[in-house]
Amino acid sequence: MSLRQHRLYINGQFVENRSGRWIDVINPATEEILSQIPEGGREDADRAIEAASAAQAGWEALSAIERGNWLRKIAAGVRRREAEITATIVAEGGKTQQLAQTEVLFTADYLDYMAEWARRYEGEIVQSDRANETIMVFKKAIGVTTGILPWNFPFFLIARKAAPALITGNTIVIKPSELTPNNAILFAEIVDEVGLPAGVFNLVTGYGPEVGQALAANPEVGMVSLTGSVNAGIATLQAAAKNVTKVSLELGGKAPAIVMNDANLDLAVKAIVDSRMINTGQVCNCAERLYVQEGVYDEMVKRLTAAFKEVTSGDTAKENNVTMGPLISADALKRVEQKVAHAVEQGAKVVTGGKRKGDRGFFFEPTLLTNVRQEMAIVQDETFGPVLPVIAFKTLDEAIALANDSEYGLTSSIFTENLNTTMQALKQLKFGETYVNRENFEAMQGFHAGWRKSGIGGADGRHGLEEYLQTHVAYLQAH
Numbered sequence: 001m002s003l004r005q006h007r008l009y010i011n012g013q014f015v016e017n018r019s020g021r022w023i024d025v026i027n028p029a030t031e032e033i034l035s036q037i038p039e040g041g042r043e044d045a046d047r048a049i050e051a052a053s054a055a056q057a058g059w060e061a062l063s064a065i066e067r068g069n070w071l072r073k074i075a076a077g078v079r080r081r082e083a084e085i086t087a088t089i090v091a092e093g094g095k096t097q098q099l100a101q102t103e104v105l106f107t108a109d110y111l112d113y114m115a116e117w118a119r120r121y122e123g124e125i126v127q128s129d130r131a132n133e134t135i136m137v138f139k140k141a142i143g144v145t146t147g148i149l150p151w152n153f154p155f156f157l158i159a160r161k162a163a164p165a166l167i168t169g170n171t172i173v174i175k176p177s178e179l180t181p182n183n184a185i186l187f188a189e190i191v192d193e194v195g196l197p198a199g200v201f202n203l204v205t206g207y208g209p210e211v212g213q214a215l216a217a218n219p220e221v222g223m224v225s226l227t228g229s230v231n232a233g234i235a236t237l238q239a240a241a242k243n244v245t246k247v248s249l250e251l252g253g254k255a256p257a258i259v260m261n262d263a264n265l266d267l268a269v270k271a272i273v274d275s276r277m278i279n280t281g282q283v284c285n286c287a288e289r290l291y292v293q294e295g296v297y298d299e300m301v302k303r304l305t306a307a308f309k310e311v312t313s314g315d316t317a318k319e320n321n322v323t324m325g326p327l328i329s330a331d332a333l334k335r336v337e338q339k340v341a342h343a344v345e346q347g348a349k350v351v352t353g354g355k356r357k358g359d360r361g362f363f364f365e366p367t368l369l370t371n372v373r374q375e376m377a378i379v380q381d382e383t384f385g386p387v388l389p390v391i392a393f394k395t396l397d398e399a400i401a402l403a404n405d406s407e408y409g410l411t412s413s414i415f416t417e418n419l420n421t422t423m424q425a426l427k428q429l430k431f432g433e434t435y436v437n438r439e440n441f442e443a444m445q446g447f448h449a450g451w452r453k454s455g456i457g458g459a460d461g462r463h464g465l466e467e468y469l470q471t472h473v474a475y476l477q478a479h
Contacts, residue, residue, distance in 0.1 A: 110444050140469065255412055
C-alpha cells in the first residue's frame with residue numbers, strides 16, 4: 001500500500017508544490033509514517049497570497065450575510081465528515097478520541113457562531129463639533145490575511161483564524177503545522193466541496209522558517225496571525241516589521257493555579273488534573289504551576305498524587321478510555337525529560353511519575369513535583385507536558401505576587417469559596433484570563449488574549465472579530 005501524498009490548496013485547486021520535496025507526518029503513539037505533505041516554499045506562499053489578493057475585492061463585495069452563508073456550508077461539511085476528521089486528529093496528534101471529537105464539533109459551532117456576526121458587526125456615527133456635519137466610522141476588511149497554526153488544536157485553529165477573517169470580507173492563506181497537517185487537508189477538501197470562491201481560502205504546507213516567514217513578510221498581506229511559541233512570534237514580528245504589517249500573536253503560557261485554604265478540594269483537584277492532563281499537558285492556557293495555601297498543602301499534595309496515579313495513557317486510536325496520549329514528537333519528549341531532570345538536579349522531589357513510559361511512542365508519565373522554588377526553570381519556563389510543580393504559600397498577597405512573577409500572562413485560576421478573595425485576585429492577577437473554581441478552557445464568545453510575552457491581540461467573540469477589521473472615518477459636511 002503506497003503512502004498518501006497530499007497537495008497544496010491554492011486558488012480553488014489542489015496543486016503540486018514547486019520544490020518537489022516532502023515531509024513525513026508521524027503518528028506520535030506508534031512512530032509510524034502516516035502520510036507525506038509537500039514541503040512548500042516561498043514561491044508557493046507567494047502564489048497563494050497572489051490568489052488571495054485577486055479574490056479579495058470580489059469576496060468583500062458580497063454582503064456579509066452571503067459570506068456567513070458560506071461559513072455555514074463549511075460548518076455543515078465539517079459535521080458530515082466528523083468521524084473521519086476525528087480519527088485523523090487522533091492519529092497525527094495523539095489526542096484522545098473524546099477530545100478530538102470535541103475539537104471537530106467545536107470547530108463547526110465556531111464557524112456557525114462567526115457566521116452570526118454577519119448582521120451584528122457595525123460602525124458608528126459620531127457627533128461633530130461643526131454644524132451640519134456628520135462623522136461616520138466605517139469598519140472595513142483589512143484585505144489578505146494569513147494564519148500560521150500550531151499542532152495542539154490544529155483543526156479548531158483553522159476556524160479561529162479563517163472564520164472571523166472571511167465573515168468580515170478578508171481572504172486568507174493558512175499554514176498548518178508540519179506535525180499535524182492532515183486534518184487541514186480535510187478542511188481544504190470541505191472548502192473545495194462546498195464551492196467557496198477560488199482564492200478566498202488557501203492552504204500551504206511546509207516549515208515555519210520558510211513558509212511562515214514568507215507569509216509574514218509579503219507586502220500584499222494586511223495581517224498575519226500566529227499561534228505558537230514565543231520564538232516563533234518574535235520571528236513573525238521581525239518578518240512583518242519591514243512592511244508594518246499588523247500582527248496578532250497567541251504565544252506561550254505558564255498559567256498559575258492558586259488553591260486557598262477554604263477551597264473545595266474535590267473540585268480543585270479534578271479541575272487542576274483535567275487542566276494539566278488535557279492533550280497530555282500540551283495546551284498553552286492550562287495550569288502549569290500550582291500554589292497551595294499552607295493549611296491545605298499536605299492534603300492537596302496527597303489528593304493530587306492519588307489523582308495523578310489514576311491517569312492512564314496509551315495509543316488513543318486503539319484505546320478509547322485512556323486519559324491522555326503521547327507527546328507530539330521525539331523532540332517534545334526529550335524537552336520534557338530534560339526539564340524534569342533539571343528540576344531534580346536543582347532539588348525538586350518527584351512525588352509520582354518523572355520518566356518516559358515505554359520505549360515506543362512519545363509517552364511521558366504524569367509527574368507531580370514538590371520541593372520546588374519560584375526561581376527554578378520548571379516554575380518559570382513553559383513545560384508543555386504532563387508535569388506540575390507545587391509550591392506552598394502563606395497569604396493571598398504572597399500567592400498573587402508569585403503568580404504574577406512570570407514573563408507570561410495568558411491564563412490563571414483560583415479556587416476559593418470567598419467572594420472577597422475572588423475579587424482581590426481578579427483585580428490583581430495580571431493575565432488575560434482568570435478562571436474561578438473551574439478548569440482553564442475558554443468560550444468562543446469570550447476573548448482569548450495574553451499579556452506580556454503571551455501575545456499581542458487576541459481571538460474569539462466581538463473583540464476577536466474586530467482584529468480583522470480596520471476603521472475608515474468619513475467627515476460629511478452639508479451646506
